[in-house]
Amino acid sequence: MEKLKNKSDMLDKNKVLLGLSGGVDSTSAALLLKEKGLDVTGYYFDVTGENTEGRREAQQVADQLDIELICDDVSGIFKEKVINNFCSEYLHGRTPNPCVICNPNVKFRKLIETADRIGAFYIATGHYCRIFRDENTGACYVTRAVNEKKDQSYMLYRLGQDVLSRLVFTLGESADKQQTREFARSKKMINADKNDSQEICFVDPSENYADYIKGLGYTSQPGRFIDKKGNVLGEHKGIVNYTLGQRKGLGIALGKPAFVTSIDFDKNTITLGDNEDLFSNKVISDDNVFAFGKAEDYHGTKVMAKVRYSAPLSEAILEVDNNIITTTFTEPQRAATPGQSIVFYVDNHVIGGGFIK
Numbered sequence: 364m365e366k367l368k369n370k371s372d373m374l375d376k377n378k379v380l381l382g383l384s385g386g387v388d389s390t391s392a393a394l395l396l397k398e399k400g401l402d403v404t405g406y407y408f409d410v411t412g413e414n415t416e417g418r419r420e421a422q423q424v425a426d427q428l429d430i431e432l433i434c435d436d437v438s439g440i441f442k443e444k445v446i447n448n449f450c451s452e453y454l455h456g457r458t459p460n461p462c463v464i465c466n467p468n469v470k471f472r473k474l475i476e477t478a479d480r481i482g483a484f485y486i487a488t489g490h491y492c493r494i495f496r497d498e499n500t501g502a503c504y505v506t507r508a509v510n511e512k513k514d515q516s517y518m519l520y521r522l523g524q525d526v527l528s529r530l531v532f533t534l535g536e537s538a539d540k541q542q543t544r545e546f547a548r549s550k551k552m553i554n555a556d557k558n559d560s561q562e563i564c565f566v567d568p569s570e571n572y573a574d575y576i577k578g579l580g581y582t583s584q585p586g587r588f589i590d591k592k593g594n595v596l597g598e599h600k601g602i603v604n605y606t607l608g609q610r611k612g613l614g615i616a617l618g619k620p621a622f623v624t625s626i627d628f629d630k631n632t633i634t635l636g637d638n639e640d641l642f643s644n645k646v647i648s649d650d651n652v653f654a655f656g657k658a659e660d661y662h663g664t665k666v667m668a669k670v671r672y673s674a675p676l677s678e679a680i681l682e683v684d685n686n687i688i689t690t691t692f693t694e695p696q697r698a699a700t701p702g703q704s705i706v707f708y709v710d711n712h713v714i715g716g717g718f719i720k
Contacts, residue, residue, distance in 0.1 A: 378402045378483035379531060380474055383432065385420035386560055388489030388534060390552050391543045393428050395533040396487060404481060405432040408473055410445075410565055412438030424554055433481075437473055444468040446565060450576045454583060456626035457702030458606045460518070460672070461563060467521040475526060485531050492516040493535030494527065495712050502655035503527035504712040508535045517672045520706045520716040521652050573604045586631035588615055591624070591640065599633050602626050608641055608698030626701075642695040646670060648688050648705045651717030658686045661714070666707040668692070670699040670719065676708060688717055 379396055383389045383405030396403045405428070407421040418434050425432035445465045452459035474486040491513040493506040503524060508514040522530070537543050540559075547555035561568050566575045577583070583601030590596055597615045599605065605613070609623040617635070624636035646668075651658050662683040667676040668690055678693040690705060699705070699719050706716035 373482070374479070374484035375402070375482050376484040378404070378478075378481070379485035379487050380404050380406050380433075380478040380481065380483045381486075382406055382408070382470065382474060382488040383421050383425060384489070384560065385417060385424050385554060385557075386489065387544055387547050387552070387554055387557055388491075390424050390428070390489075390554055391547050392487055392489040392533045393424075393430065394546070394550055394552075396531070397428070397430075401485070402483075403428070403430045404483065405430050406435065406474060406477055407432060408435045408437040408470070410437060410441040410469075412436045420554070424552070427553060433477060435473060435477070437469055440473075441465070441469050441565070446579075449572075450579060450581055452702045453572065453576055453603045454581055456602045456605075456628040458700045459702045460704060461565075462518045463521060463704050466519055467523070467526075471522055471526045471530075475529070478529070484529060486526070486529055487531040487533065489534055490515045490519065490532055491534050491537065492519065492532050494530055494532055497655075500655060503530070504654050504714065506535070506713070507708070507711045508537070510537060510539050513537075513540060516708075516713050517669060517704070517706050520654075520704065520713045522654070523652075524655065527654065576603055584631060586633065588613075588635055589632050591634055591636050596635060602628065602631065602633060605633055607700040638697075641698045643699065644692050644695050646690045646692070646696060646699040646705055647720045648690065648717030649686065649720055651686055651688050651715060653715030654713060658683050658688065658715075661707075664707075664709070664714075666690075666709055666714070668705055668707050670696050670705050671703050679707075681707065687720075 379401045381393050381403055393403050405425045422432055445461050448464050449459050449461050478486050491508040492515050495504045495506040505516045505519045507516050544555050566572055583603035585601055586599055588596040588599050605623050607623055621635040622638055623633055624640045625634040661681050664681050666679055668679045669676050679690045682689040701719050703719050704716050705719055707714050
């Protein structure tokens with residue numbers, strides 16, 4: 364602990380390293396940080412190692428902001444931690460969220476390492492969320508943004524105190540994305556009207572995720588569609604092409620709407636059923652992490668939780684057994700998808716979460 368304290372004391376609390384993508388959000392974050400009198404350095408990380416256009420755009424923004432820009436090729440660790448996980452999860456019938464994996468393992472890890480190297484205490488990004496510090500414990504938590512539709516706290520639940528204690532969010536109080544754009548326009552920023560980035564940054568927008576995975580040389584063997592009683596309904600094209608709750612693109616006609624209700628990797632079967640088959644009050648998660656304390660500390664805790672980024676928060680209670688958490692919701696949840704994350708909130712603060720089994 365003393366070593367960490369000494370290291371912190373050596374860092375400049377007037378300096379902040381900002382993840383600068385070239386988009387309007389991180390640009391507006393930089394402007395707000397500069398208005399607070401902070402010495403801002405931009406940090407652009409290239410996840411492919413070949414994104415010369417992205418680097419050029421980020422440099423143009425940095426030049427207009429009159430700040431230094433550090434560009435970093437993170438393609439090696441990104442492939443190891445994010446892309447390999449992405450492919451493996453889909454091949455095993457699970458649905459990953461690459462941002463949830465990238466944030467603690469690549470993005471914020473690299474921000475902290477680089478901030479240490481240049482002597483900056485703070486790190487920042489253009490995420491729509493806030494940071495809350497508990498005065499009693501000193502613990503820091505990601506807190507939901509004022510703008511619930513833009514809130515990105517779900518994606519950040521795996522960050523630890525080493526990151527949270529140095530993290531600054533400036534867009535958490537923004538009413539909406541239009542307000543962010545108007546602010547950038549008022550400063551005559553060249554990217555004020557730039558389109559939002561795509562959902563999966565390493566997959567070309569013209570290509571679907573299954574084709575991307577197959578393009579890397581992975582194969583997914585055809586198998587059987589079955590109903591919940593085990594009756595064979597037809598043949599599927601390989602489980603990499605399907606996800607829980609999917610209705611369109613199944614390639615099978617049953618005379619009524621059919622939904623993917625489960626995927627069995629070991630048997631290479633996909634179960635089809637009705638929409639009501641997708642609802643359950645209980646969700647089991649593993650590899651759970653908490654911003655402060657241990658999983659067992661939260662046994663019996665009443666929380667608000669969500670089973671996907673776009674899902675609304677819903678009342679629930681946690682039961683913890685050897686870091687396996689059973690979340691019992693007051694209202695049934697639809698399509699709690701293996702591989703996605705369930706995230707727990709108390710008073711709008713992210714206290715933790717895990718991967719849905």
